[in-house]
Amino acid sequence: MHIITREFYQRDAVLVARELLGKLLVRDLNGSLLSGMICETEAYLGEMDSASHAFRGKTTRNSVMFGPPGKAYIYLIYGKHYMFNIVTERENIPHAVLIRGILPVKGIKQMRLNRDSSTGNLTNGPGRLCRTMNINQSLNECDLTSGKDLWIEEYLCIPSKNILSGSRIGIEYAMQNDKVAHRRFWMRYED
DNA sequence: AGCACGATCTGA
């Protein structure tokens, strides 16, 4: 087991978003572990990106994004759902990667308990992912390199040819160029 | 202090 270190996160969000695919997201709930392989991510490129929370500069909510990389940026959206992001790039460069999808690896039984509907889908969408992994506002600013509560481990290495990309979800308000840019990444399962 | 709105999800 090898926890991803700060250097990994201290790079452009697009690079980090691509390389997070195949890695293991681990949640420690008082010693019982939940984990899932990251299979969908989105990169948000800070003050240059009209879809990013950091587009209009630093606020109380997004201040974590302006800090050191490797920390969790978590916020509530639509009054219902938590979104889990990882801060990337150097201090004062507010890049982040939104984790949109995982494939459950460990603790599926607990994940089933955490979910609130009976659709059969455990982790589809960034909101339900947080619910099933028990990720909430209390983990905002959590250091993902400390091996406490929440972290990322090496797992699979996904070759570039098996990484697909497309435009990001839910950013209708953004400028056209940011809307169409391929900053969402997921994995190809066929050969 | 008030108000508009969102990196979603559900169910009709």
Added chain:
DNA sequence: CAGATCGTGCTA
């Protein structure tokens, strides 16, 4: 395709 639901950020 509308509605839930509430913290945040902007304006006054």
